[in-house]
Amino acid sequence: MRKIFLLSLAIFIAIIFLIGCSGRVYAPREGSAIWYYHPELPEAAKAVEDAQKAGKDKECPDEFNAAKELMDEAYCVYWACRTQEAIQMAKDATAKAKALCPPPADCSLTASPPKIEKGQSSTLTFTTSGTVKSAMLDGKEVPITGATKIVSPTVTTTYTGMVTGVGGTKEASATVTVISPEPAVTQPQPPAPVSELKPELKVEEKPEGIEKMSLTINFDFDKYVIKKDEEVKLQKALEFLKKYPNSKVKVEGHTDSIGTERYNQRLSERRAEIVKNYFINAGVLKEVNISAVGYSESKPIATNKTARGRAENRRAEILIIKE
Numbered sequence: 016m017r018k019i020f021l022l023s024l025a026i027f028i029a030i031i032f033l034i035g036c037s038g039r040v041y042a043p044r045e046g047s048a049i050w051y052y053h054p055e056l057p058e059a060a061k062a063v064e065d066a067q068k069a070g071k072d073k074e075c076p077d078e079f080n081a082a083k084e085l086m087d088e089a090y091c092v093y094w095a096c097r098t099q100e101a102i103q104m105a106k107d108a109t110a111k112a113k114a115l116c117p118p119p120a121d122c123s124l125t126a127s128p129p130k131i132e133k134g135q136s137s138t139l140t141f142t143t144s145g146t147v148k149s150a151m152l153d154g155k156e157v158p159i160t161g162a163t164k165i166v167s168p169t170v171t172t173t174y175t176g177m178v179t180g181v182g183g184t185k186e187a188s189a190t191v192t193v194i195s196p197e198p199a200v201t202q203p204q205p206p207a208p209v210s211e212l213k214p215e216l217k218v219e220e221k222p223e224g225i226e227k228m229s230l231t232i233n234f235d236f237d238k239y240v241i242k243k244d245e246e247v248k249l250q251k252a253l254e255f256l257k258k259y260p261n262s263k264v265k266v267e268g269h270t271d272s273i274g275t276e277r278y279n280q281r282l283s284e285r286r287a288e289i290v291k292n293y294f295i296n297a298g299v300l301k302e303v304n305i306s307a308v309g310y311s312e313s314k315p316i317a318t319n320k321t322a323r324g325r326a327e328n329r330r331a332e333i334l335i336i337k338e
Contacts, residue, residue, distance in 0.1 A: 056093060059086045059105040062112035071115040082111035118145040119182030126189040128274035137191045139164045139174055146181040168193055228255050228335040239285040249293060256299040259337045264305040266290045267332045271325035272312045283309030286331045
């Protein structure tokens, strides 16, 4: 009978113990007789430990010590049976430990394209990083996540972006260079010697007939529209294709050096495509027999340091081979 009583008493005590520890975790601490705690306290201890392993105690020692002291105090309050107060302090300690040493505020500013002619536009792209509290672009407040702005300066202008936040203030700048437009030609240029002239239309002929034709057309700055005076050359090419409709045609688009590589690549492709579509829409050529490719500014035929040279480089080259 005594054994049954003792066994029942042991079971009762165990049940009371389990009920009392429900919702708690086993996390004994040195110097304390308490083995089970509400989970918020061990979570705070782990957050402080993880921060120390990450070197936050050396990177920002004052903030780290504040988080650790708050965690230690939470345990002391818990041992004094002020449970809810201790839980809230532990939550605050966890938040402090996880927010230690935030990245400093930083920013960058780019202009695309970086060089324009008067009357053209450039896009400013302002990006931010780190812990930013405020941001400004060109003297005006913008979202702390960054912003874009289209500008059309009449003279070379440097624009500034600025962020304020953790670590103080950071600035970034970008310059949009305005180059002189191509000078108007008031008098015709003297003709170059015959040996220096670049043929705009070249026909290769063999005894059995014409085998190959090549020609070049030019475009205005930042344009991919075929000019009226250039259509005369294309008409000659159409006459050739009417005679030899199975010919193979390759169109290559090119630009000068003004603008970004990405922008010029797309512009050169559009110049090639507009010529390709010109031939296809004329109904003298099947689409399968013509190809179009852009080379950006990578294949200049003249210097890009002068207006005249840049004008020569803004071109499309067409090669027609009789099949």
